[in-house]
Amino acid sequence: MTSDLQGSPVTKARRTAGVTFAARLVFEDIHHCYHEKETIKGITLTAEAGEVLCLLGPSGSGKTTLLRIAAGIEAQKSGRLMLNDREISGPSVFVPPERRGVGLMFQDFALFPHMTIRDNVRFGLTALPKNQAVAEADLALERVGLSHYADQYPHVLSGGEQQRVALARALAPRPAVLLMDEPFSGLDSRLKDTIRADTLAILRESRATAIVVTHDAEEAMRMADRIALLKDGRLVQVGTADTLYREPRNLFAAGFFSEINEFAAVASGGRVETPLGTVPAGKYPDGRPLSAVVRLSQVMVAETGGDLPARILARRFLGVVELLSLAVPGSDLPVRARIRADLLPQGLRDVTLSVNERDILLFEKDE
Known part of the structure; x- marks a missing residue:
């Protein structure tokens, strides 16, 4: 006998998730408005078949709106949505949500409190005879390791278990694309890593295309094959976690993936002088x-020994780490550093700093 993620007994190992036929979902020049305010401004983006694509950004960036358009809950003002080269939403076409082959997992899980766990999972299997729908629901619960709760009601479950039931319900119809809106935001921070890893494993097994909305850069980096910021x-930028972190396109992208020190600087003589070192100006002309x-x-x-x-x-x-605030010559603002804990003796005041030239990133002021 083993235990599930919440410590509840599980009598058998989780069954491998059933395979779906993953689809390629394409947003073509999507525009959308709320009360005459443009909220989506010409987004073109592709979720490739079988990949996990994270939509990342702060509140109000358009992530959830884009997800609702993909689900068919809202229709865009202009642009087209293509599923495996078939137009499902455009100027003259609107395929309703139930006919898109798209699954949607809400932020609050949206479980029905008056239904058993099994009935919650089979809720979307209306096209199947009851006995077959029950069998599919039981199989979906087994995939997420919660078959022993099939006859219970949602109120007996922890937040992590409710998340897994919602995932089972979304995957039960074998959607070609699964849309997930902030699926881990309501979970205890101690459980997030485990639940995320388990969810990702199930998505990989099912081979469904997944689009996950999050405002957490680390979460996006942990889950995504590609990230759309x-x-x-x-x-702003689309690419792998490695690309977006190492080669941010602008100041916003650089600051979204990690805490930064920012200094005002000017290109002069092909170089840029900063309080932490001088670097080549690269593409930037003098005076910029x-x-x-x-x-x-x-x-x-x-x-x-530092510079x-x-x-x-x-x-x-x-x-594990310490956060330091430091005064350095040439900077009116303190320089912040994140170092391994206990690297420096307690009570130490005077230290030295070093920064590799390649780690000083330059961006235009208005970027």
């Missing part, structure tokens, strides 16, 4: 106002 209804950016984790702090003198103004112990 949005801001104010526009697509710039923002120079260094991530906190890329500021190296040592007692001696620059610094003084510790404050330090905060965070467990």
Whole structure:
């Protein structure tokens, strides 16, 4: 006998998720408005068959609106939506949600409290005879390791277990595309990592195309094959986690994936001088106002041997790491650094800093 993610007994191992026929979903120049305010501004984006695509961005960036358009809950103002080269929403076509082969998992899980767990899962299997729908629901519950709760009601489940029931219900009809709106936002932080990993494993097994909305950059990096970063209804950058982190297109992208130090700078003589070092100006002409950016984790702090003198103004112990605030010559603002805990002796004030030239990123001021 084993235990499930919440510590409840499970008598058998979780069954492998059933395979679906993954589809390619394409957004073509999507525009949308709410009360005459444009909220989606010409987004073109493709979710490839079988991939996990994360829509990432702050509140109001258009992530959930784009998901609702994909589900058919809303119709865009202009543009087209293509599923495996078949238009499902456009100027003269609107396929209703139930005919799209798209599954939707809501942020609050939306379980019916008066229905058993089994009946919640078979709710979307209306096209099947009852006995077959029950069998599919039981199979879906077994895939998420909750078959022992089939005859119980949602109120007996923890948040993590409710999330897994909602996932079972969304996957039971074998959708070609699964849409997930902030699926882990309501979970205890201690369980998020485990539940995310389990969900990702089930998505991989089912081979469904998945589009996941999140405002958490680390969550997107943990789950996604590719990430689409949005801001104010526009697509900022699309790529793998590695690409978006290492090669951010602008200042917003750089700051969304990690905490940063930002300094005002100007290109001069083909170089840019910052409080943490001088770097080539690259494509930027002389006189161009710039923002120079260094991530906190890329500021190296040592007692001696660094390139620059610094003084510790404050330090905060965070467990594995410490957060430092430092005064450095040439900067009116403190420089922040995130270093391994206990790297520096307690009470130390005067230290040295080093930053690799490649870790100083330059962006135009208005980017």
